[in-house]
Amino acid sequence: MAQNMTDYQQEKENFQWNVPEYFNFAEHIIDKWAEEPDKLAMLWVDEDDHEIRRTFKxxxxxxxxxxxxxxxxGIKAGDVVILIMPRYIEWWETFLACLRVGAIVSPGTVQLTVKDLAYRIETAAAAAIITDQRTAEKIDEIKEELSTVKVKMVVENPREGWLHYQTELQQYPEDFKSIKTRSDEPAILFFTSGTTGNPKMTLHTHSSYPYAHKVTGKYWLDLIPEDxxxxxxxxxxxKAAWSSLFGPWHMGAALFVHHETRFKTKRCLEILQKYPITTLCGAPTNYRMLVLEDLTQYKFPSLRSCTGAGEPLNPEVINTWQEATGITIRDGYGQTETVLVIGNFPCVPVRPGSMGKPAPGFEVEVIDDAGNILPPGKEGDIAIKIRPERPAGLFKEYWQEPERTQNCFRGNWYITGDRAVKDEDGYFWFVGRSDDVILAAGYRIGPFEVESTLIEHPAVAESAVVSSxxxxxxxxxxxxxxxxEGYQxxxxxxxxxxxxxxSVTAPYKYPREIEFVDSLPKTVSGKIRRVQxxxxxxxxxxKKS
Incomplete structure (x- = not known):
């Protein structure tokens, strides 16, 4: 079994970022692995079991x-390229191509509406759009907001007014000298939802995501070239950049990609049984759905490691999965603004329900409103130390919003917006988003603890806890x-x-109101939208919350 870190404390103490002055992921990582011409980079499978294998070359x-x-x-360094498509192989090709030319990649989900797309294109002053047929149809409804767009390219079938990806590709050589990109130059622009207003534009450099996700791939995903x-x-x-691109390919691991229209639990379990998948990473929602199946009917001969991220994973789910598979799901914590900053690592005992410990390269603490480090057992803000040395895996800024960027910092700390408690042994325990914490009759109640208790009851498949x-x-x-199923x-x-x-938690934490629903609103990443x-x-x- 692979294990890239055997002594957590020693690795933490000895770690150095060593960010080079110039870095380009496509050139320095992909082209390096491509020197082994037959080295597998991706096994792609669709819903009809069609398989495509692609090498790093x-x-x-x-x-x-x-x-x-x-x-x-006419696309040049610094131009924004909107990249929206399902799990097509062209998504990875496009991402790498943009990095090569020094363009700024702005990924988005196929679920975006016409209004969403118009906002993103106009706000980012996008120079190019590379997308699928469904999204191209929506963009063709937009007129005024396309004034900055020089290139529109569509995959799959040709479309009037658009360059056709597959046709164009055949006409150009396989030789290109990548732009010499400085590590501190912009590389990725994520639109990330806030609790109010329009999405924030989170800007990453070549070092803050493409380079720094080696921490994610090495220590948390614990990958090796044979995986x-x-x-x-x-x-x-x-999360796709985390775990479907930079983290795995830093380590030379091959990606398994299942192109599907929606997540199906039985299909997921069948795939794990059929293919030699060694490591699995999913959102807590995925695992909560999987443990509702009869796991005794499946065997996963190749699987050795499971990780979860996006929101905390309930201890009950971790225990159920462990009993069925022998594998403990290792929770990890980070944000769109960061790489993996806290995690349960293979060499550190997992405490179910805990976020784990800070990743090598990060000094993370729980602090108060004045920026003081709080003692164990005291709830406060999760904060990442940025002085005297700012860690590589932290975003550059909220693009074009200096005030919003500045509000994320308190003295020597970056404030994540999440609340936690640190125990005597250095493990972090998630309480909730700062705006999710419930204040009831003077008591502070974190929704996650109540949700974790509810899901232990056999009648509960999922729950979301909010203030009323x-x-x-x-x-x-x-x-x-x-x-x-079976409960009314x-x-x-x-x-x-x-x-x-x-009976399980402090009595004051119990839900005074319960509403039964068919489903919970979620983000595309599977996080429950408590704010909604x-x-x-x-x-x-x-009332106004």
Whole structure:
């Protein structure tokens, strides 16, 4: 079994970033692995079991061809390229090509609406759009916001008014000298949802994501060149860059990619059984769905490591998966703004429900409003130390929003916006987003603890806990619950669940209101959108959250 870190403390103490002055992931990493001409980079499978195998040499050559196209069509260093498509192989080729020419890649999900697309194109002053047919149809409805766009390219079938990816590629050479990009130059622009207003534009440099994700790939994903790594996330959000691109390919691991329209639990388990997948990475929602299946019916002969990220994973789910597979899911924590900063690493004992310990290269603490480090057991803000040395794996800025950027920093610290408690042994325990914490009759209640308790009850498949306005207590705990098969909503079940939470956690934390729902609103990355539920709840009662 691979293990890139055997002594956590020693690795933490000896770690140095050593960021080079110039770095280009496509040239320095992909082209390096491409020197082994037969080295597998990707095993791609669609819903009909069609398989395509691609080597690092394939990705090197095809991304160079696309880089030639982009350069010939006038795309230059610093231009923004909107990249939106499902799990097509062209997504990876395009990402690498943009890095080669020094363009700024701005990935997005295929679920974006016409309005979303117009906002992104106009706000980022996009110079190019490379996308799938479905998104191209939406963009063709946009007129005024396309004034900056020089290149529109579509994959799959030819489309009027668009360059056709496959046709164009055949006309350009496989030789391209990558632009010499400085490590501190812009490389990626993520649009990330806030709790209010329009999405923030999170800008990363060549060092803050493409280079720094070697920490993610080496220490947390724990990958080696012989691995076949499957990340379940969509291409439209930061987690794909984490676990479907930079982390694995830094380590020379091959990617397993399943092109599917939606996640299906039985299909996922069948794939794990059929293919030699060694490492799996998914959102907590994926694992919560998987453990509802009869796992005794499946065997995963090649699987050795499982990781989860996006939001904390409930201890009950970790235990169920471990009992069925013998593998402990290792939770990891980071943001669109960062690489992996806290995690459960293979050489460190997992404490189910804990976020783990800070990753090598990061000094992370729980601090108070004045920037003081809090003692163990005290709740505060999760903060990353940026002075005297700013870690490589931290975003450059919220693009074009200096005030919003400045508000993320407090003295020598970057404030993540998440709350936690650190225990005596240095493990971090998630409490909630700063704006998710519920204040009920003077008590501070983190939604995750209540959700973790509810999911232990056999009737509960998923839950989301938010604040609800209350005249007496200010706020109360309200739970939205998705039931498992065979259970029906009833007042008796409400009381049973309330009593169960009271018996497991402090009584003041129990949900005074429970609403049964068919599904929970989620982001494309699978995170539960508590903010949406909370805003609906407060609006329903004529209040402002």
């Amino acid at each position: 394939d990705f090197s050559q095809r991304s160079k061809q696309l880089a030639n196209i982009l350069t010939h069509k 076949l790594h499957w990340n379940l996330s969509d291409t439209g959000w930061g 306005p209350d005249e007496l207590r200010g706020e109360i705990v309200k739970a939205f619950v998705v039931l498992t 909503p009833s007042p008796q079940l409400v009381k049973e669940l309330q009593d169960y939470v009271k 539920l909370r805003e609906m709840e407060w609006a329903k009662k004529g």
